Structure formats: C-alpha cells, structure tokens
Amino acid sequence: xxxxxxxxxxVILSEAASLELGCNYxxxxxxxxxxxxxxxGQHLQLLLKYFSGDPLVKGIKGFEAEFIKSKFSxxxxxxxxxxxxxxxxxxxxxxxxxxxxxxxxxxxxxKP
Amino acid sequence: xxxxxxxxxxxxxxxxxxxxxxCEQHMGHRAMYWYKQKAKKPPELMFVYxxxxxxxNESVPSRFSPECPNSSLLNLHLHALQPExxxxxxxxxxxxxxxxxxxxxxxxxxRLTVL
Numbered sequence: 001x002x003x004x005x006x007x008x009x010x011v012i013l014s015e016a017a018s019l020e021l022g023c024n025y026x027x028x029x030x031x032x033x034x035x036x037x038x039x040x041g042q043h044l045q046l047l048l049k050y051f052s053g054d055p056l057v058k059g060i061k062g063f064e065a066e067f068i069k070s071k072f073s074x075x076x077x078x079x080x081x082x083x084x085x086x087x088x089x090x091x092x093x094x095x096x097x098x099x100x101x102x103x104x105x106x107x108x109x110x111k112p
Numbered sequence: 113x114x115x116x117x118x119x120x121x122x123x124x125x126x127x128x129x130x131x132x133x134x135c136e137q138h139m140g141h142r143a144m145y146w147y148k149q150k151a152k153k154p155p156e157l158m159f160v161y162x163x164x165x166x167x168x169n170e171s172v173p174s175r176f177s178p179e180c181p182n183s184s185l186l187n188l189h190l191h192a193l194q195p196e197x198x199x200x201x202x203x204x205x206x207x208x209x210x211x212x213x214x215x216x217x218x219x220x221x222x223r224l225t226v227l
Contacts, residue, residue, distance in 0.1 A: 043220040090154055094214045097168050098143050102154035
C-alpha cells in the first residue's frame with residue numbers, strides 16, 4: 001500500500017537557519033510528489049511538485065526539494081528560513097484513482 | 113481563473129440541521145474531491161468525482177452526501193451531523209489529463225462547527 005512518512009513532527013528553528021524536512025514514500029508505480037504548506041488559519045498551498053525530469057525541483061518562496069529515487073525520498077529544503085515560514089508542511093504522493101496520500105505533516109516554528 | 117472557491121467560509125449547525133457546502137472551479141478540471149481536515153492533521157479523503165461520476169467513497173457515513181451537478185460544481189450535503197464532524201472541509205480539483213494530470217488544487221475550505 002502507498003504511504004508517506006515525514007520524519008519530523010515539530011521543527012523549531014531560528015530565523016536564517018537552514019531547513020530540511022524529510023519525506024519518504026512507498027509507491028510502486030510512477031511517482032508524482034508534492035509539498036504543500038498550510039499557514040496558520042489558511043488553506044493548503046502547493047509549494048512545489050515533481051513529475052519527471054530534473055530531480056531538483058524549485059518551488060515558491062525559495063523552497064526546493066530533491067527527488068532521490070534510490071532512497072524513495074523527496075526532502076524539502078530552504079537555505080534560510082524566515083519567521084513567515086512558520087506553518088504546517090505536508091508531503092504527498094500520487095496513488096491509484098487520482099488519490100493523494102499525505103504524510104502526517106511537520107509543524108515548523110521559526111523564532112524571530 | 114485558476115482557483116477553487118468554496119462557500120460558506122464558516123458554518124455552525126446543530127445536530128438536526130440540514131446544510132450544504134458548495135465548491136466551484138472553472139479550470140476545466142474533470143476530477144473533484146472532498147476532504148476533511150482536523151487541526152494539524154493531514155487532509156483525509158472523503159469522496160472523488162471523476163467526469164461527474166462518484167469514483168471513490170472512502171467509507172464515509174451516510175450523513176455526508178456528495179453531489180456533482182456539473183463539471184464545475186461539487187456539493188456536500190450535511191444532515192444529522194455529530195460534534196466530532198466539526199472540521200475544515202476542503203474541496204480540490206485536478207485536470208485528469210496532460211502532464212500534471214493528478215495535481216490537486218485546493219480551495220480555502222469551509223470551517224464547520226457542529227453543536
């Protein structure tokens with residue numbers, strides 16, 4: 001069965017620190033991978049996506065992610081976080097029937 | 113138009129009420145979804161409509177009844193809900209065609225409180 005695992009439940013960083021959020025997936029078919037962000041009280045927004053091609057994907061707001069097929073991973077990175085990056089981050093993988101399988105989410109708190 | 117809209121933004125209802133949530137998209141997407149999301153949890157899939165036909169029902173209680181009147185609209189009819197049904201209800205759509213066929217675009221959600 002398809003699954004997504006996010007390693008960190010809650011990450012606390014100071015502004016300007018570097019960020020890496022882990023995501024591992026389990027899916028036997030062709031994968032499409034996504035990172036969504038949900039700011040406090042707001043709806044899900046797509047940060048970035050991977051369908052094919054260059055495994056290093058750049059998204060909005062300075063985020064990037066690297067697809068490593070051999071490790072079944074799609075980790076999210078940002079060189080220097082800001083207080084405004086405080087949010088819940090969800091990794092997701094496509095599944096049969098057009099479904100998305102979400103990870104449990106990582107809460108990021110950035111201290112000013 | 114590249115967004116999914118949902119109404120109302122907030123809804124408070126009693127356990128005996130009947131209400132409906134509405135979702136609309138004008139991106140020509142042929143799949144639409146209902147999700148339920150509790151605070152700091154991932155969205156849980158409830159229903160999927162593909163080409164206006166219900167293709168997935170994730171064993172959702174019958175007090176939730178989806179309807180897809182046309183390719184742009186999706187409704188969720190609510191009846192006799194329980195307090196534990198209080199949550200953010202998200203609608204999403206996806207193209208079902210092209211390179212990004214299963215990328216889902218989410219609406220802002222309806223925050224439902226059941227008293």
